[in-house]
Amino acid sequence: MRKELYVFRDRKPMKAEIRNYREADFAELIRIQRESFPPPFPEELLWNEEQLYNHVKRFPEGALCAMADGRIVGSVTGLLIGSEQSGTAHSWQEVTDAGYIRNHNPSGDTLYIADICVSPEYRKTGLGKWLMQSMYEVVVHLRLRRLLGGGRMPGYADAAAAFAETKEAGFLSAEQYLESVMKGERSDPVISFLLRCGRTPVGVVPDYLEDEESMNYAALMEWKNPFWNGGNQ
Template identity: 35%
Template sequence: MTPTSSASVFVRNTQAGDVDQIIDLCRRVYTTSMPWTEVQLHSHLSIFPQGQFVAIDSADNKVVGMASSLVVLWDDYEVNDNWRDFTDSGMFTNHDPEGHTLYGAEVMVDPTRQGKGIGKKIYAARRELTRSMGLLRIRAGARLRGYGKFKQQMSPEDYVLKVIRRDIGDPTLSFQLKQGFRVLGVVRDYLHHDEESMGHAALIEWVNHQLAARKDTYGRDPKFGKPRKKEDI
């Protein structure tokens, strides 16, 4: 096993003792701005501990990835709502146990360990949580990290279509599509201070086909591709 392999990495629920390492991880992943504060991370743990995950390398017990989620009642939101609305300014105090949607607020992997399957393991844990809680879906805003380079050439919608067709690879959306998500739409002011995406994100969805009925996937914009089949991950 090479030192950068993910074979020794496992995913478990986050504990309060992981927070310092998560803060360090945030600094390594987001070099120009800090996505989460210690107060917010502790708030997530006290409100919805099952939805918080870390990827740990068992070789040295170091945190090499994390994901944070909450449950929302989708009818309380508009599709164009932004990250602040969906996370109550990062505190998750809008977590609603009556909801049917797991909202993925964050996923990140140590930059020195990306591309080795750790993000995939984290998403497997998220899907397992969704199934075990009897939720219908996961939704998230995939910030369009590669869009800034194409902003003079095309709209964010055209950029997303090219990523879906694999004409362009996007560091976040290409990964999410491989995890079984499909695009529902493009949100123009999702994370307005994010320079890479110019604030834009794709609203994405993974459907729990064990539970979802036809009505739960009806009316998706066909522009973004066919709805996923039951046998997809």
């Protein structure tokens, strides 16, 4: 894949490009990961070169990056999984093979998002949404049933702490937090972004990822291919 487009930065059009990433991009991709996921996000969950090598060799169609100002400023990575892997009872480590995607199933009908990130400097330009849109295009191109992935809920820990201070013996569950975001009572940096991208929640997953801000929870969210015809060519 390779496409050129314009996004807006400070109300000014900016030329950008989305393409498949390759081995020569690994150092830049690792830099973007560090910029996008600072502590307390666990450093060991950031991409390493072996993982990135697997991405470009096992499923290059699902390894995309965004470029602006002559450099990589974002990326998104996925793998194909079968229906037996896509239930709500899974962790990020299990479904992505800890990011190494050696379990990529070329016959799978679901594109699972392992990661999406945009450098903080280029957020609010629309590049994150364009990266997700590009993955929807991969789903349509490969005639897959849907796109799926777990969305972090980085606002959950603070919301739960604030809730506990105002309610006697009360606790805000992850399901309640997600519902409050869906009702517009709260905004979550990741979940609200995914909703704007067209993703729909299908459940809450406990112990999905070591993530203090999300209290290890994630919202499993999908995008259904509107052109899918049951697997018939």
